[in-house]
Amino acid sequence: xxxxxxxSTDTDPEFTTASLPDIVFMLxxxxxxxxxxxxxxxxxxxxxxxxxxxTKIDQKRLISKIHIGxxxxxxxxxxxxxxxxxxxxxxxxxxxxxxxNKLQEQPKLIASLKVDEESxxxxxxxxxxxxxxxxxxxxxxxxxxxNPPE
Amino acid sequence: xxxxLEKRREDREEAEIPTAGxxxxxxxxxxxxxxxTTINVDxxxxxxLPPKLDPxxxxxxxxxxxxxxxxxxAKGELLVEEEPADIAQLRRRVKKHILNxxxxxxxxxxxxxxxxxxxxxxxxxxxxYIDVLDxxxxxxxxxxxxxxxxxxxxxxxxxxxAKTYSSYQEYYNTLEPGDxxxxxxxxxxxxxxxxxxxGD
Numbered sequence: 176x177x178x179x180x181x182x183s184t185d186t187d188p189e190f191t192t193a194s195l196p197d198i199v200f201m202l203x204x205x206x207x208x209x210x211x212x213x214x215x216x217x218x219x220x221x222x223x224x225x226x227x228x229x230t231k232i233d234q235k236r237l238i239s240k241i242h243i244g245x246x247x248x249x250x251x252x253x254x255x256x257x258x259x260x261x262x263x264x265x266x267x268x269x270x271x272x273x274x275x276n277k278l279q280e281q282p283k284l285i286a287s288l289k290v291d292e293e294s295x296x297x298x299x300x301x302x303x304x305x306x307x308x309x310x311x312x313x314x315x316x317x318x319x320x321x322n323p324p325e
Numbered sequence: 326x327x328x329x330l331e332k333r334r335e336d337r338e339e340a341e342i343p344t345a346g347x348x349x350x351x352x353x354x355x356x357x358x359x360x361x362t363t364i365n366v367d368x369x370x371x372x373x374l375p376p377k378l379d380p381x382x383x384x385x386x387x388x389x390x391x392x393x394x395x396x397x398x399a400k401g402e403l404l405v406e407e408e409p410a411d412i413a414q415l416r417r418r419v420k421k422h423i424l425n426x427x428x429x430x431x432x433x434x435x436x437x438x439x440x441x442x443x444x445x446x447x448x449x450x451x452x453x454y455i456d457v458l459d460x461x462x463x464x465x466x467x468x469x470x471x472x473x474x475x476x477x478x479x480x481x482x483x484x485x486x487a488k489t490y491s492s493y494q495e496y497y498n499t500l501e502p503g504d505x506x507x508x509x510x511x512x513x514x515x516x517x518x519x520x521x522x523x524g525d
Contacts, residue, residue: 199351226369230371232368295447295448296451307377314374
């Protein structure tokens with residue numbers, strides 16, 4: 176009986192919450208590092224087509240995105256334009272220099288073509304010819320999954 | 326006097342910053358970043374463009390029977406092997422062409438000789454082009470899935486898989502970067518994007 180009495184005089188058991196901020200901060204730092212707040216200011220509309228035979232590109236640093244689609248101008252759609260990084264491309268022949276320089280920095284470069292589904296092949300072919308001139312031969316037609324995964 | 330001051334200081338409790346609210350602040354920030362984070366993986370149809378052509382050098386000759394020509398016109402209509410065709414038939418016809426093994430004189434000699442050529446017009450809708458390309462890739466994928474299930478090529482040669490998989494995708498997911506893709510090494514896909522007409 177004496178044992179029980181002694182126990183009641185003990186202080187209340189409590190979790191130590193002192194390390195809680197450390198755990199939370201660690202998670203916080205992980206998400207801060209992995210978050211990409213605003214990738215690019217995309218000036219063209221790119222509604223991607225849907226496809227079935229998709230491959231994933233795991234290595235994000237290999238990707239260089241080329242956006243092709245109508246320029247976003249308020250409600251209406253402008254004419255089809257090409258955007259690489261943050262800038263619209265005025266002259267099509269400038270693409271080969273841009274891509275050539277990117278290829279020098281990253282020899283395993285994959286050009287991810289984000290083309291609006293309502294575009295025509297003419298502009299896509301032109302870009303592809305430029306990529307061939309630059310020697311950036313690995314491309315990827317960015318598209319979304321057709322059916323929900325089984 | 327100094328003694329008194331000293332005494333008072335000793336009486337005082339140690340000054341501390343309250344850290345109880347620290348976790349709340351950290352949680353708030355954590356939730357913000359949790360909500361704004363998007364871990365999205367880029368997906369798409371991979372292709373390799375043909376290298377730039379040397380003007381003096383002619384493209385390597387491909388035997389007519391090995392070439393499976395798909396033309397897509399400005400309206401998105403298909404011309405397969407010089408005949409109008411429907412996209413729904415495409416996958417079956419491409420597979421038949423690849424897996425001909427010299428049987429029919431109009432189709433390929435062997436899978437490694439077979440080349441699927443896709444040619445588009447300037448005004449071809451991009452979505453149609455992707456649909457066609459997707460169908461052609463899916464023909465190859467269906468053959469690869471067959472290989473992954475049996476561990477053998479359609480002619481019965483072993484490709485050296487450690488075990489069988491229920492689909493090509495399942496096998497592909499087990500590969501680490503840098504691993505050889507045994508199925509694709511044994512049974513490669515040859516899809517060619519034809520040179521666009523230069524308008525003369």
